Amino acid sequence: MNFILYAVPFFFVLIALELLVDRWRGVNNYRVADAINSLSTGALSTTTGLLTKGVGLVTYAFALEHLGLFTLSAESAWVWVFAFVLYDFCYYWLHRMGHERNILWAAHSVHHQSEDYNLSTALRQTSTGFLLSWIFYLPMAVLGVPLLVFVSVGALNLLYQFWVHTRHIPKLGWFEWFFVSPSNHRAHHAQNALYMDRNYGGVFIIWDRLFGTFQEEDDNEPVVFGVTTPLASWNPVWANLQFYAQLLDDARRTERLWDKLRIWFMRTGWRPADVAVKYPLRKPDLSQFRKFEVPLDAWQQAYVVLQFTVYAAFGSYLMNLGDSLPVAALVLGWSAMAFGLFVLGVALENRPWALKMELLRLASNLPLVWLAPLVGLWPASALGWVGLISYSLLSGIALYCCRGRLTRLAS
Known part of the structure; x- marks a missing residue:
């Protein structure tokens, strides 16, 4: 079960x-x-x-x-x-x-x-x-x-x-x-x-x-949540890659072959000496800690929340049928999910290219609805076309109606 x-x-x-x-x-x-x-x-x-x-x-x-x-x-x-x-x-x-x-x-x-x-x-x-x-x-x-x-x-x-x-x-x-x-x-x-x-x-x-690893929560030491090298991003794809990228950069930069190999298995935070000197990491002072934030107006937040609900429903669909779907269907479903969530992360960070990425995401629904029945992600049906195209059009209309605000915020 x-x-x-x-x-x-x-x-x-x-x-x-x-x-x-x-x-x-x-x-x-x-x-x-x-x-x-x-x-x-x-x-x-x-x-x-x-x-x-x-x-x-x-x-x-x-x-x-x-x-x-x-x-x-x-x-x-x-x-x-x-x-x-x-x-x-x-x-x-x-x-x-x-x-x-x-x-x-x-x-x-x-x-x-x-x-x-x-x-x-x-x-x-x-x-x-x-x-x-x-x-x-x-x-x-x-x-x-x-x-x-x-x-x-x-x-x-x-x-x-x-x-x-x-x-x-x-x-x-x-x-x-x-x-x-x-x-x-x-x-x-x-x-x-x-x-x-x-x-x-x-x-x-x-x-x-x-x-010997227990520590009671101390009322005199309020908890500051997060990691000492902040993610500073709302993108779930980058969240999964950030520390790998740091390790890869350090392995590439160090001159010693042994350090290039052992960095992956050393204690967390260990860095080759030559890299640590040339490329020091700045750790925030907890006494001056500020949470990562990107200004977003209420409309932007509501738009992303509504778009996320679509991916939450899609994820539930994949979970429910995952054991019966062919590998090609799961790969297509994963690709659509990863790309969509990546674009929503770009929107939450209010990147200058967020609007273009969002339009690309909506446009990608056309090949998705065509490919899905071919690989068995869902059965061929006119309802699939109507549903996804309607969703894309409604999202596009919302973007068009607020294009002035988006352009102003992105600039």
Whole structure:
């Protein structure tokens, strides 16, 4: 059973509820651009996962068959409990190494880039984590945890982590001795020196207490959310590439071959000495910290929000039918999603070329509606043509009616 697919509507309901609680309490934990950026990275991650989930599943199945020391039964309740706890133990080490090694931080940093903290942050996920994350779960295969159980407890672990991404729930007393809570996970998302690289557990905080990585949220040290090298962008594609690009630049610039190789596997933040001297990175002073912001008027924000809902619906469609769609259809769907979300990111950043990119995005719907039935993304139907062309025309009319404002803001 795909628990994540069924949970998605509840995610959005809870986000809406959190917005109401924000309003009731007179606080503002959401910014439109930041929330759309987080949701966009989540949508891109989910769509990418439809193409890449085989990496983890195939390697796990192979290890289970050829390296498994035991054969555990999915019919036994204790196997599920054992697998649930073991999964979180493996997740702890994946998560910890994701903060401590450059190549793994390049993937995981996406989840930490938001400078706000709310339930939309929970959905902010990497699209490249599949490359190496599977390695950390191989012990479960060696111990004979069935594939069905592995996939199921993994989904449950991820679902648990959603609710801890909120600022509205205070400390929970005894609960926090054993389980990850909103309070100790807020500390995990901080860029303050006190909290940095702490509280890695997904469900159980006991691993952090056992291995010396626990840090309680301190009322005297308000959390500053985000990463020490800010993303400074609303683009979900760049969010996934930023740290890889930095590592690649450093590897290219350093003169030593050994440094070109080892930079990827050194502790997070390590840079070759010659590169660090020539190309120093400027770290913001937390005492003068300012969140990244791009001026947008209410119309621009509303337009991007409405356009994003189209991609959210498209992503739900792909998730619902992902297992039955051919690879060519998934590739086309992923391409349309990635390009569309990239363009919305350009719009949120108010780039001078945002209007041209938006017109190109709308025009790309014509070849999309023609190609989709050919590769099996959806059946050939006049309704598909009418729907996409109508959507493109209505969007074009909205752009035309406000062209003066767009031109003025872009200049």
